[in-house]
Amino acid sequence: MQTTPLSPEDPAQIGGFELLGRIGQGGMGQVYLGESPGGEPAAVKIIKPSVVDSTTRLRFAQEIEILKTVWGARIAQLLDADADAEQPWLATEYVEGPDLGKHVVTHGPLPALLVLSLGATLAEGLGYVHKQGLLHRDLKPANILLGPNGPKIIDFGLAVFAESSASLTAANTVVGTPSCMPPEQANGVKPLTSAVDVYALGTVLLFAATGHLPYHANNIHVLFHMVTDPATVPDLTGAPPELLPLLTAMLSHDAQDRPTITEVVQQCRGLVEVQGLKLAQARRRLTTYTAAPPQDFPTLLSVPVSEDTTPPPVPVVSDSATTPVHAEQPTEPVGTDEPASDTQPTMFLAAPQRAPQPEPPAQPASTTPVPQSTEDQQDGQNVPRRPHPSGRPPARSLRHSAQARRTAQQLREAYAARAAF
Template sequence: MQTTPLSPEDPAQIGGFELLGRIGQGGMGQVYLGESPGGEPAAVKVIKPSVVDSTSRLRFAQEIDILKTVWGARIAQLLDADADSDEPWLATEYVEGPDLGKHVMTHGPLPALLVLSLGATLAEGLGYVHKQGLLHRDLKPANILLGPNGPKIIDFGLAVFAESSASLTAANTVVGTPSCMPPEQATGVKPLTSAVDVYALGAVLLFASTGHLPYHANNIHVLFHMVTDPATTPDLTGAPPELVPLLAAMLSHQARDRPTVTEVVQQCRALVEAQGLKLAQARRRLTTYTVAPPQDFPTLLPAPVSQDVVPAPPTLSDQTDAPLSDEAPSAPTSAQESGSDGQRTMFLTSPYQARQEEPPVRSEPAAPAPQTAQDEQDKAQDAPRLARPDGRSPARSLRHSAQARRTAQQLREAYAARAAF
């Protein structure tokens, strides 16, 4: 998350947390980057003094109670809170990374494979929330943080218990983000069900894959009409074809027509596996892609090369088009990478490092030695093997030449003399 300096009116500490900078702000409060006495980073949310009244305190206390109840790897965990303080506050786990909205606006939509991984991860996280009898009710791109350990869901300020028809909202008032809000929430239907979070997740995944939400209008009243009108279908323009059926189902007008969060996980998993990957692999790629600049990873979609396969050294046939040179090819070192298909192979050590010795020094070719009786005998032995049926002079074979055998023997003797064993 992007942090800005504190302003003069900001407190230096609250609840024992030292405040280091501003993370963001909302209608009810300011969010700071804080640090506990033990050095633990935290996101500290403080209610603005101008809005502190009995209703805001009650709503804030409800958010704290919900954060005490909810759990899961995809939820930013509650660290501490005080709803009765002069300035009510709560501190949650700090997630180092941008929210989904900022990431997509900066780097563009995610590839389809990564959207499926995101969908499975968030749907599973929402499943844990629903098992506690809770609904988030305000899932949107800004409430998905892309941290180094994967995406996390934040801001349970509008969360409610699923079976409750009670609300702190005034009569005829709808709270939430209209562009991610399902029709039943927009029309004030009570009680709501887990299908509201499925719809909102569909809107989040649509945004992740296209950069736009299901409905968009400059006028809030027009937007509400589009959301609640059964004849106005969500805008799926630009969505990858393999995602369209799932997104259309999640954004169904009727809550009963939407899949459950468990079914969303299963469908995302099936689509990922159809591309030859396991879901855990896709999740690791999602985290890598969102933590580092996307341009550093030009190809994340093909199946990874097995780590157990060691690339074979290039053969003579692999280099037929390479220019000839008197210089010996340099051996790859630990800092060199090879591969022209987007897959990068790292050599751990060079062949010379593996033997813990210096590379042989290449000297100028020596003058040819005078022919000896042994040379004449070797040539006589090689002649029948190298003769050609057409009577033309045979091409020399490095493998069978007497000179190559002598050179190999000399090298073996030199290495044997220098070996430490």
Template sequence: MQTTPLSPEDPAQIGGFELLGRIGQGGMGQVYLGESPGGEPAAVKVIKPSVVDSTARLRFAQEIEILKTVWGARIAQLLDADADAEQPWLATEYVEGPDLGKHVMSHGPLPALLVLSLGATLAEGLGYVHKQGLLHRDLKPANILLGPNGPKIIDFGLAVFAESSASLTAANTVVGTPSCMPPEQANGVKPLTSAVDVYALGAVLLFAATGHLPYHARNIHVLFHMVTDPATAPDLTGVPPELVPLLTAMLAHQAQDRPTVTEVVQQCRALVEAQGLKLAQARRRLTTYTVAPPQDFPTLLPAPVSQGSAPVPPALPAQTDAPLPDEAPSAPPVAQESTSDGHPTMFLAPPHQARQEEPPVQSDPATPAPQTAQDEQDKHKAQDGPRQARPSGRSPARSLRHSAQARRTAQQLREAYAARAAF
């Protein structure tokens, strides 16, 4: 996550956690990067004094109780909290890494293999949540953090118990993110089932694979109509063919037509193994790619080699120019509710941004290139006698460019071979 400096109005510590910087903010609260007395980093969420009332405290207390209940390697764990403090706060595990939305907008969609790995990982994590009788209800790209130990799910501010029809929300209002919201949630159906999280996960995987969500419109009323209209199919433009059946099922209009999270894991696993890999290998590649995606990352699948021919260097991933979702309208939505970290949960797709390309690697004339055998021979000839002319077409500038390309190719091959290791 990107951290910005504290402002003069920010406290120096909260609940024993020393505050080091700001992670995010919104209408409801502020999230800080904190550090425990023992040196443990934490994401410290605080409700703004201006919005602290009985309802906000009750909702915050509910989120704390839910975080005490959920567990698993894919959940950012609760460290400490105090809903009764003058300024209520909670501290969770700090995940060093961008959210999925920022990663895709900065580096483009993920390869199909990594989308399958992401799907299996998150579906398994949601399975642990559902075993506790809980629903997340607001799964979206911004709530998936890509950390060094794999993706993690955050923000259970809207989570509820599956069998409960009670709500802290006013009557006739809908909470959640419309672009990732299933039809039954958009229609205000209660109680909801685990199928709402399956649909939202399908929307997340669609975004990871293409850079856009199932439905996108500038007008919130139009967006709600598209989500709830059974005749309007989700936009699967740009989805790799092998992912179409899975995403079509996960984004089914009727809840009973969607697979369970267990079935999602099984289908992702089968598709990965059909490409000759184990799911654990694909997961490691996902983490390697999302933690520090290089500009020239090689293909994640071995290139076919015909018998008797030399190995083919890994190809670079195809770049995509798929348009990103439309920007949310400035007009207020039909019903809007913010989570306790202040981020609105009813909004259109992430703002349209141009792909950010990393600058190409340039050769530094001040840095000598690695010497080849021919260079060594030329060096000795220069020392032992009159310097002989270089062969035609081999200028110093070309030698530098060639060496820089050789270094990049060698690095790509090392990463590709390391990724294929069985352990």
């Protein structure tokens, strides 16, 4: 996914961050690709003026405070923010990579080995979040970015403190993504426990392995009934046999029957080691796979090679067309007209919503190889990165200030030339 040009009503900068293009939008705000005065890329979220009120500011301020609290290599870090500005905004680390949902829709499910690597990495990241006494509450494929240094978790807009029963949500209103929501969260149980994130991670891993979520229905109320009904078992069709016991446990209807986040890490690690690999090797293969053509995956699953045979580094060529932006999605209320993602958007269940339509799969990319990254070579594999879909040489990254400013100006001029006003 590429950035789109700034529109005439978009600010050129906010909080010292120069805005270069639009990344995505939701019911509450717009996310931009920005650049700090020092040239650091950032994902900048700005709340729409039409929805700025005291409740929105309070919720946004809570998200900022939570982002100040969470830490770890698997979390997109907060750079700066101002909840009291005329237009509240926050800037987070920009992750160059697709979100899991779009990657699976475009290239198909991940092999079991890489799903296990993804599971261990994300579970460990969530473990650090839980150590801060926090819950994510809205883990879904669209909130997992597949960056060059491994997957990262984004969007803590619905995160809460685990022991808190307080809420900024109106009474009798449930927030979250229905198809990834555990039964107790869908039923409005408070306080929630870390088991809600274990369940949501199970839905993410199932989607990564099969391309579908545990429950699916065309009507949002039918979907909620399926999630909360103990007699309706999750759909694990297509899940690799070695993953079935773990997924079944993580998606248990009763929270006490699910493994802890630490047990998820241990089980994923054990299943990877049974295949003769270290977990670090499997993670490197996951990172390489998300940037390489799917048909090259057999190379990634070849017999493990000693990591002492690391070949000399080869320069990495960036690819703007297959380096999607940090698609952080603000919380969206039911009834918005925004396009549906690979899963239902985060929502406030206060009214029926049109059933989301699945995204059509993108056309397969060209298979022209390009140089591999140094980290990929450390696993002893000669695996090319995913090429540019058009076959043209990959574009340079927007990391350099001069080029970024020129590009931003060109985007604005292009938009103005096409505008009907």
